[in-house]
Amino acid sequence: MSDHIVSSFNEDLKDLASRIVEMGGLAETLVSDAVQALLRKDSGLAERTIEADRRLDEMQTQLEERCILVIARRQPVARDLREIFAALRISNDLERVGDMAKNISKRAQAIEGNFNSKQLALGVEHMAELAMEQLKAVLDAYTTGDLEAVEQVHARDKQIDALYTSLFRQLLTYMMEDPRNITMCAHLLFCAKNIERIGDHATNIAENIYYMVSGDHLPIDRPKKDETDVDLP
């Protein structure tokens, strides 16, 4: 798209986009570090991850202020307006991804030395890999505006949901086998849920990018709930 006549408006929008990219990079690192801390029982890394999440929160607050300022000063419309709202919403999702990573780190600290099932570790690791791939793909799509990539991310979330469901069953089995596993398994279950939520945030981001680029909403046919959800009357 060509540039604004008012060049400082261009710079405002570029600034927002680069802030999102920066937040995205940090969120990816936090997730990766949190999962490593969990799998390698690295309490120090967990601590650093928890600390780093504060930076992500700050970045989100700053970006929000910038967005409000740009709206107030420029009265943006059409694609410009959509870009600003996408930035606002995506930054929210990324901030939540950071929270998930922080939570995983806290649990990594809580179950340190207690985590001895190779199979469960593999399950969590695999889920985390998928979630991180999703996050990376969707952040790349934010830069490129590639709608096909966005739709793929959106469609792939099912895989994470499926893995979560299967891990949930495994964890239940472990808990039933030996009640001494329950504490560890409960923590792992929350970690898995957090990773599954990271996938959901990647999907949200995909939806926002789709709207930002096309002005239309991504058709939603993806079943939202996983099989462990309870149907309430």
Place this chain on the structure above:
Amino acid sequence: MAMEMTAGTVQTQNMTGALPLAEDGVPIKMQAQKVNVHYGEKQALYGVDLDVRKNNVTALIGPSGCGKSTFLRCLNRMNDTIDICRVGGNILLDNEDIYDQRIDVVELRARVGMVFQKPNPFPKSIFENVAYGPRIHGLAQSKAELDEIVATSLQKAGLFEEVKDRLDEPGTGLSGGQQQRLCIARAIAVSPEVILMDEPCSALDPIATAKVEELIDELRENYTIVIVTHSMQQAARVSQRTAFFHLGYLVEEGKTNDIFTNPKDQRTQDYITGRFG
């Protein structure tokens, strides 16, 4: 001749029940069909098709020289006053071609009123400014009736409370915003069906602008309004439909909400976001 005109008007009013409907079910008050306008050798408008929906505010936007004011002036044949101007195509008001030989232009301009960019009250009293139109069109049978029309028009224009105690003072002594509302009252006084506004707020401060915009929104209930504006925000605020003109072509027309969030044409997008002009 006069009898014929009256008969024609009555017939038109009877036909308003049978106005053509737009795809969203709103009756179409005015229809431009393949409108071409030339100023001498220079073509200013190219095949413009546009439906003006009844009781809607239609905003015409576009860069200077794009033809939006030319188009607006076609709607009540104001272009007739320019010798070298030629208008082709059809413009229908209630299904009736306003460029038809039998149309009385004075009558037409009473039905399709106009408010200009710069407030242009007559150098007469506030009362006379509003009373002039109804008087020459013979709309009032008595002084009391004329007083009534003047008061109602000023009320509808949101000006009555501010000027009711000084109706005999000159209209030119009012503030810019009040003068513009006086001009709107003057336009309303002859009971028009359509009001054309050519950048009605560009000479007004933000408060006066807000009052006129509020007024436009109220007037929509009883009138069909077409407004030319250079303020994108104004178009977004006051109109239901927006038409974007560029280089004499109507590029895109649609719901204002769509035009300002998701325009279909790249040129519209570039213009409203400030990428060319």
